[in-house]
Amino acid sequence: MNIAKNMEAIFVAAIVVASATSFATAAVPAMHSAAPVAAVAAKADTSKMQVVTVSAKRLTAAEKAAL
Structure with a gap:
């Protein structure tokens, strides 16, 4: 064709x-929020942070080559 x-x-x-x-889309009213919500950043609590310890050799x- x-x-x-x-x-x-x-x-x-x-x-x-x-x-x-x-x-x-012109007939759809624009969305207005009542008041802007302030973003609150959560402070990281390091005392409860999980830690992973790897104790492998x-x-x-030669071992890498064998894989």
């Missing part, structure tokens, strides 16, 4: 869709 022949129809269809979308070059 030759798209060049149908470019006018494609353009008109795109304009119709864009116009319908703009009219449909590292692989030698």
